[in-house]
Amino acid sequence: MAKRVKKLTHKTTVRIKPTVPFAFDPTFHKPGHFTSGDNLWQPGTRWQTWAWKGKCLGLKFENKGTVAKPLIALSIFAGKKLSRSFIDSLKKEVEYRYNLNLDLKEFYRRFSKDRLVGPAIKKLRGMRPGHPSSLYEYLIIGIVLQNASVRRSIQMFQNLLECYGTLVEFDDKKLWCFWEPGRLKNVNEQELRALKVGYRAKSIKKIDEQFINGLDEEKLREQDRETQMQELLKLYGVGPATVWYLLFDVFHHWDFFNHVSPWEQKIYSKLFFNQSPENPVSVKRLLKYFERYGEYKQLAVHYIWEDLWWRRKKGEKIPWLEKEIRT
DNA sequence: CATCAGGGCCCTG
DNA sequence: CAGGGCCCTGAT
Numbered sequence: 469m470a471k472r473v474k475k476l477t478h479k480t481t482v483r484i485k486p487t488v489p490f491a492f493d494p495t496f497h498k499p500g501h502f503t504s505g506d507n508l509w510q511p512g513t514r515w516q517t518w519a520w521k522g523k524c525l526g527l528k529f530e531n532k533g534t535v536a537k538p539l540i541a542l543s544i545f546a547g548k549k550l551s552r553s554f555i556d557s558l559k560k561e562v563e564y565r566y567n568l569n570l571d572l573k574e575f576y577r578r579f580s581k582d583r584l585v586g587p588a589i590k591k592l593r594g595m596r597p598g599h600p601s602s603l604y605e606y607l608i609i610g611i612v613l614q615n616a617s618v619r620r621s622i623q624m625f626q627n628l629l630e631c632y633g634t635l636v637e638f639d640d641k642k643l644w645c646f647w648e649p650g651r652l653k654n655v656n657e658q659e660l661r662a663l664k665v666g667y668r669a670k671s672i673k674k675i676d677e678q679f680i681n682g683l684d685e686e687k688l689r690e691q692d693r694e695t696q697m698q699e700l701l702k703l704y705g706v707g708p709a710t711v712w713y714l715l716f717d718v719f720h721h722w723d724f725f726n727h728v729s730p731w732e733q734k735i736y737s738k739l740f741f742n743q744s745p746e747n748p749v750s751v752k753r754l755l756k757y758f759e760r761y762g763e764y765k766q767l768a769v770h771y772i773w774e775d776l777w778w779r780r781k782k783g784e785k786i787p788w789l790e791k792e793i794r795t
Numbered sequence: 796c797a798t799c800a801g802g803g804c805c806c807t808g
Numbered sequence: 809c810a811g812g813g814c815c816c817t818g819a820t
Contacts, residue, residue: 502802614803620817621802666815671804707804729802799820807812 471630474645476526476545476638482559483532483541486568490538491594492531495566500777502618504625505644506633507600516600517636517645520558523547524645526638527562535594540568545638567596567720575764584740585761585768588775597770599717603685604649604675606718607703610710611671618793627663628672649679671705678703685718693721716766723763728754734792739772745792 496514508515512531517524526545533539542562544555563569572594579585601609612624632647632655652660652673660669688696696719700711712727728736733754734745740757741749761768780786 611803615801615814616803617801617817620815623817661815664816667804667813668815705804709803713802731802797820799818801817803814805813808810 471635473642474524474547474634474636476524476547476636478546478549479543479638480546480550480555481541481543482555483539484559484563484568485533486538486540486563486596487571488538489535489572489594490533490568490596491535491592492529492533492538492540494592494595494774494778495598496529498774498777499781500773501599502622502625504622505629506646507643508641515639515641515643517643518558518600519602519605519646519648520561521554522648523550524634524636525558526636526641526643526645528639538594543639545636565600566598570596575767579761579764579768582761582768584772588771591775592771592778595771595774597716597720597722597767601646601718603683603688603714603718604679605646606714607675607706607710608672610713611668611675611705612665613713614668614705614710624663624665624668628665631663649676652676653680668705671703674704675706689719693719693724716770722767723765725755725758725765725769731792735773735776735789736769738788739776745788 493509493511497509506517514527514529516527516529518527519525523546528543528545530541530543531539532541542559544550544558550558576589576593580589599606608628609625612621612628616624626644629644629646632651633644634647636643636645653676655673657669657673660672665672683699688699691699693715697711697715700706700714701708706714708727709729712724715721715724728751733751734748736754737743737748738745740754743749758765758769776786776789780789
């Protein structure tokens, strides 16, 4: 689909100082997550589109510091000049989504000696959990992940982005920027189905409607975890698997672990019990094992998970893992 | 060629 | 609370 490119020519740069220690690359690039047309990464630099308060923006994060003395240069590209207050609110949101003010000391103190988490902490020291997406965006991603292989999820997501998103150009990169909540108001299910999302069209449509009806991410962030979970489960098409992802990536609860999807089950079985993926350990037993990481259980597993994908990315041969990756 | 399972969820009985 | 159906796609 040919679309006009929106050029983001106004550039503002702000400096962000994350808490110490901070690791740039494993924070801004998660090789275990599926990639899509809204971002690019190379060591030391991340480009990311960002739909924020009605504007399409391009963000460029550059590593200007070290683990012990972190500094990020964040360049914000926009179509028009941005106000100071807009930039301030955006900076705060960036810090929130990437957990740049997270204090990891207690987590490291307790688990640096753990046989599995210890080595991961050593390699990824300073890595933050986090995700660039808003609740709305993550919900859409969550829906396209359901009951589909990675390749198909990427295809569905890309189709949606190219149909309803905006192609932007900044810093010589062309990337797709997400559409705003409510954009699908006058789109019917059939049009969505044409993008090969199948029965997920109904969920996507209903989620978009909920945002028109006043679903508010900021307000939901202030609620406790149980309330958040109940509210999210009310959404059509959102079940335990999607909620579990949301509570970690969007609402930043490190202590919540109640779900393991089939492919993750196979990978955890190998990592934690050295059990072959053909004969995986039960979900119940996996969850019981994670209890040892207490209030940091989700963070601990995130470290081990990311370590695995970074090892693969760096060229380590992990034959059993290759078998589990369906592209 | 047909059949099937896949990074769930809803709905029914 | 178990299980069928749902869209589409690549694998077999």
